[in-house]
């Protein structure tokens with residue numbers, strides 16, 4: 001059963017209960033390391049005021065460099081929960097708050113510039129590879145030039161209308177050299 005379902009019977013001696021979880025297991029579609037702490041105050045027999053914090057990390061894949069990183073979460077809980085059959089479920093509220101806060105396009109750091117398509121390096125602002133422009137286009141252009149030279153003229157190369165992948169291009173040039 002969900003660790004954050006509380007019972008009205010918890011309020012027999014007091015009208016406020018403090019809860020602090022150990023690592024809280026929550027089903028949000030990714031690995032997480034979440035801690036929940038809150039104070040629940042009984043307003044009436046069917047309403048509980050819950051105030052507290054969700055803190056920890058969710059592990060997301062950076063949308064730029066595909067690296068899985070711990071995304072820091074700190075969410076305020078400030079809700080009124082309905083009591084159903086003597087119980088109230090803070091766990092489901094926690095899950096929904098977390099899901100709402102998970103970014104659609106996670107980024108591992110503000111400086112992340114993604115992966116260079118030419119060399120595969122994870123580039124960052126002020127720390128990036130020196131490939132021409134990193135989008136792979138420059139490499140294709142260079143191969144095209146080499147092929148045109150190797151096949152003896154641009155007319156010839158164009159009329160062939162054949163697309164070379166990098167590895168095919170290498171073999172082609174290798175043959176021509178020997």
Ligand SMILES: [Zn+2]
Pocket residue numbers: 062063064065066067107108109112113114
């Ligand atoms: Zn990244």
Ligand SMILES: [Zn+2]
Pocket residue numbers: 116117118119120121129130131134
């Ligand atoms: Zn590069």
